[in-house]
Amino acid sequence: MDFTLNDEQRLIRQTAREFTDNEIVERARDNDRDERFDVELVGKIADQGYLGAIVPREYGGAGLDYLTYGLVVEEIGRGDSAMRTVISVQTSLVCAAILRWGTEEQKQRYLPNLCTGEWLGCFGLTEPDTGSDAANQRTRARRTGAGWVINGAKMWISLGNHAKVALIFAQTDPEQAHRGLACFLVDTDQPGFQPQPIHHKMGLRASDTAAISLDDVEVAPDAMLGAVGDGFKVAMSALDSGRYSVAAGCVGICQGCVEASVDYAKEREQFGRPIASFQLVQGMLADMKVQTDAARMLVWRAGWLKDTGAPNTTETSIAKLYATEAAVHCANTAIQVHGGSGYVDDHPVERYFRDVRVTTLYEGTSQIQKLIIGRALTGINALVPT
Ligand code: COS
Numbered sequence: 001m002d003f004t005l006n007d008e009q010r011l012i013r014q015t016a017r018e019f020t021d022n023e024i025v026e027r028a029r030d031n032d033r034d035e036r037f038d039v040e041l042v043g044k045i046a047d048q049g050y051l052g053a054i055v056p057r058e059y060g061g062a063g064l065d066y067l068t069y070g071l072v073v074e075e076i077g078r079g080d081s082a083m084r085t086v087i088s089v090q091t092s093l094v095c096a097a098i099l100r101w102g103t104e105e106q107k108q109r110y111l112p113n114l115c116t117g118e119w120l121g122c123f124g125l126t127e128p129d130t131g132s133d134a135a136n137q138r139t140r141a142r143r144t145g146a147g148w149v150i151n152g153a154k155m156w157i158s159l160g161n162h163a164k165v166a167l168i169f170a171q172t173d174p175e176q177a178h179r180g181l182a183c184f185l186v187d188t189d190q191p192g193f194q195p196q197p198i199h200h201k202m203g204l205r206a207s208d209t210a211a212i213s214l215d216d217v218e219v220a221p222d223a224m225l226g227a228v229g230d231g232f233k234v235a236m237s238a239l240d241s242g243r244y245s246v247a248a249g250c251v252g253i254c255q256g257c258v259e260a261s262v263d264y265a266k267e268r269e270q271f272g273r274p275i276a277s278f279q280l281v282q283g284m285l286a287d288m289k290v291q292t293d294a295a296r297m298l299v300w301r302a303g304w305l306k307d308t309g310a311p312n313t314t315e316t317s318i319a320k321l322y323a324t325e326a327a328v329h330c331a332n333t334a335i336q337v338h339g340g341s342g343y344v345d346d347h348p349v350e351r352y353f354r355d356v357r358v359t360t361l362y363e364g365t366s367q368i369q370k371l372i373i374g375r376a377l378t379g380i381n382a383l384v385p386t
Contacts (some may be wrong), residue, residue, distance in 0.1 A: 003300055009068050016075035018088065019048055024079035024247060025348075029081065031206035032351055035199060037132035037162065038206060042086055046117025050076065051090045054241075060112035067303035070248040074296070079253025082206035084252065089244035090114060094121030096241040097167060097183070101226040101234050106185065110165060119164035123242075124186075124212060125235050126153040132368050134169075135178035135232055139214060147221040150184065150214045155361070160195045160210025163188050167238075168214065169231050185223045192217040200346030203354030215318075218226045240313055242363045243320040245298045250327035250359055253352050254292035257327075257334035260349050261285055264338050265341040275337075284333050291326035298322050314376040321369035324359040331356045 005013070023044055031038050045051060053069045053296060055061020064072070069091070076083040098110050114117040130136050139152025150170050160166070166186045173180035195210040226234050262285060266277035275281045298319040305312035334341035334349040342349045360366045371382050380386075 001301065001304055003297075003304075003312075007072075009071060011073060012064070012068055013071040016048075016050075016072040016182055017045075019115065020075045020079035024076065024083055028080040028082075028206070028348070028351065029345055031080070031254070032345070033205075035205045037208040038083075041083060042120070045076070045083060045086065045116055048116075048128040049115075050087050051093055052111065052115025052119050053087070053091050055091075055095050055111055055115050059099075059107055060115035061095070062115075062259055064385060065303075066244065066306040067300060070244065070251075070299050070303045073248035074243050074252040074255065074299075075126070077249030078256040079252070080206065081253065081352075081359075082204050084245075084249040085158050085204060085207045086120075088242055088249065089123060090117075090121055092245040093123035093238045094165070094167060094240035097123075097225060097234055097238040098185075101230065103222075105222070106225065110185065113164075113222055120162050121165045121167065121239065122157050122159040122163035122188075122210070124157055124160075124166050124168040124181050126154060126156050128153055128155045132365060134235055135181065137169055137171045137181055137231075139168065139170040141182055141184065141219075143172070146218065146220075147223065148182075148219045150186070150217045150219060152214050154210075154212040154214070156198070157195070157210045157212055159208050160212050161197050162194075166193070166212070167225065167234075168217075171234055172228050176229070178232040179229045181235075182228045182385060183225040183231045184219050185225055186214075186217060186219055190217050191218070201358075203351070203357055205354075233237065236313075240316050241306075243316050243369075244299070244302050244358055246363050247302070247316070247319040247323035250323040250356065251292065251296045251299055253327040254295055255358050256324070256331045256348060257330040258285065258288045258292055260347060261288065261334045261337040264341070264347070268339075268341075281337060284337055288330045288333055291330060295319070295323035295326045298380050299357070303355040314373055317364070317372040320364065321366055321373070323326050324356070325366060327352075327356045 049062035052061030053064045057063040129305045141148045149219050166188050168184045168186045171180050172182050189326040192215040265281050266274050268275050302315045302319040331353040375381050
C-alpha cells in the first residue's frame with residue numbers, strides 16, 4: 001500500500017479545507033444554535049461537487065475514487081458534522097445505492113439531479129422498532145395492479161424533511177425474512193408520505209432529521225431498486241459506503257480536536273506558563289494525535305480496498321468502529337484540555353462533543369461493528385442462535 005497522495009488528491013484536499021474554513025466553519029455555531037438546516041450552504045456544497053463525489057462524470061458526479069472522497073469528507077467533518085452528514089447520506093447511502101443497483105434509466109433519472117443538489121435523497125431503513133436488526137422491517141409493500149402500495153413508519157431519517165426522493169425499505173413477504181425485502185425509490189411528494197422534523201437532539205442540530213409515516217403510498221412498478229429480495233443487500237452495500245463516510249468524518253472531528261486543543265493549550269496560561277508546557281496536558285494531546293493518525297490510516301485502508309474492488313466490509317467496520325470511538329474520546333479529551341472554556345460553544349470542541357455522540361450509534365452501532373468483525377474472525381454469526 002502506498003499512501004503517498006498524488007498532486008490531484010492534495011489539491012482536492014486543500015480545496016476542501018479552504019472551503020470548510022471559509023464557508024462552513026463560520027456558520028456552524030449559529031446553525032447549531034438555531035437548529036437550522038442551512039439549505040443555502042448545502043447548495044454551496046453541491047456546487048463544489050461533493051454531493052456526487054464518487055458518482056462517475058457521465059452521471060453528473062465528480063468521479064472521485066474512495067480515498068479522495070474520504071479526504072473531502074474528513075475536511076468537511078472537521079468543520080461541521082451536520083453538513084458532513086448531508087454528504088454522507090446523499091453520496092454514500094443514496095447515490096452509491098442507485099449506482100450499484102439502479103437500472104440505466106434510474107441512474108439517468110436520479111443521479112444528475114442528486115449530484116447537483118437539485119434533489120436531496122434520504123435512506124429509509126431504520127424504523128421505530130427496527131434498528132440493529134435491519135432485516136426485521138415492519139414496513140410493508142403490497143403488490144397491486146398498478147405497482148406497489150407501501151405502509152409503515154421510518155425513524156431517525158437524515159434529510160427526511162427535505163428529500164425529494166426516499167429509498168424506502170419494505171417487506172413484501174414476511175415469511176421470506178430478509179429475502180422478502182425490497183427497496184423502493186419513492187417520490188416524497190406522493191400522497192401518504194408524511195415526514196415530521198425531530199427536534200431537541202443532543203447534537204447534529206443543524207442536520208435535518210425526520211420521523212416518516214407512509215400511509216398507502218403508491219409507487220410505480222419501475223420504482224424498485226434491484227429486485228424483490230434484493231432489499232437487504234441494497235441496504236448492506238449502501239452501508240459499506242455510508243460507514244466509510246462516517247468514519248472519514250470522524251477523522252475530521254479528531255483532527256479538529258487536536259488543532260483546537262494545541263492552539264488553546266499554547267495560549268492558555270496557568271501557574272505562570274502555557275498549559276501546553278505541562279506533561280499531563282501534552283499526554284492528552286499525544287493521545288488524541290495517536291488516535292487521529294490511527295483512525296486516518298484505517299479509513300485510508302478501507303478506501304484503498306474499495307478502490308481496488310476487493311471485499312472490504314470487515315475493514316470498513318474496523319475503520320468505522322475505531323474512528324467513531326476515537327472521535328468520542330478526542331472530543332471528550334479536547335474539552336478536558338479547554339477546561340471551562342470547552343463547556344460553552346465559543347470553542348468548536350463543545351459542538352464536536354455533542355455531534356460526535358451519534359456516530360457510534362448510526363449506520364450500525366459499535367456493537368454491531370464488533371459483531372461483523374467477530375464473525376469475520378471466527379466464521380460464527382453471533383446473531384444466529386446455535
Ligand atoms: N453487501 C452486500 N450484501 C451483503 C452484505 C454487504 N455488506 N452483508 C451481508 N450481505 C448479504 C449476505 O450475503 C446475505 O445474502 P444471502 O441472503 O444471499 O445469503 C444477506 O445479505 C444476509 O446477510 P447476513 O446473514 O450477514 O445478515 P445478518 O442478518 O446476519 O446481518 C448485520 C447482520 C448485523 C450485519 C446487519 O443486520 C446490520 O448491519 N445491522 C445494522 C443495521 C444498521 O447499520 N442500521 C443503521 C441504519 S442506517 S442509519
